[in-house]
Amino acid sequence: MDGGRFDGLARALASPNTRRGYLVAAFGLIGAGALAVRNTTGAVQPCQAEGEPCSMGSFCCSGNFCQRISLYNPNVGVCQRGAEPTSRISPTRTPNPTRTPRPTRTPNPTRTPQPTRTPQPTRTPRPTTTPDRSPLRGTLNCNPPTGQPQLLNLVNEGKETVFVTLITSIKPLPNCTAVENPNGYRIRASRSNRKRVFKFGHCDPPGTAGGDKNCVKPCPMFEPRNDRNGAFIRYESRSGRRTLTVRCSS
16 A cells, blocks of 8 residues: 555544444444355355265264264264264274184093803702601510510611611610610611611620620610510601600510
């Protein structure tokens, strides 16, 4: 601006009316300029409403934020209502945990087959032994000829060896007691030893002069004139203990 124009403007502003008009004109110019600037900015950079696409170069309207919708292109998004999250990058997916491989099963050892047991032979049961109820049979001569001993003959008719442990009279005489032998007089069951003869009275005992091995008592045991008299005999075998009664005979 040259010196003449500056001096003219100063004189015009010195007048009260002129100063008021310039002030009004100045304020009008300022308002018009602000409106023009606002209109120009809105036309260049408009905001995006909810649901509209957005990017790093565009802005969502107030109260919205740009939600990224692509994992690979961060410049692709959609305006969503709400506050903008701290991080706009989608969280990285946590990788699946590595599976621990199952341990290999050790195969069970093959069982060695047990040897087949040889069955035990069936034992044949022993035949049941039928006990000899009365293996002994006997005769008794209570009235022998004069000077002869009384004779008791016993025969083993069973299958077991027997041992005669007691011989006594059914009606004992006072002068001759019973014949007892704890070991027993043996009478075998074999054919050659089935019979044994016992002598009473008028005989010499074994070990004496003229001794007789069959002499049991040097005194008579049985009443010769009593037919009801006789010998009571006890004997034993493997089957148990038994008794036998032999009556006097002529």
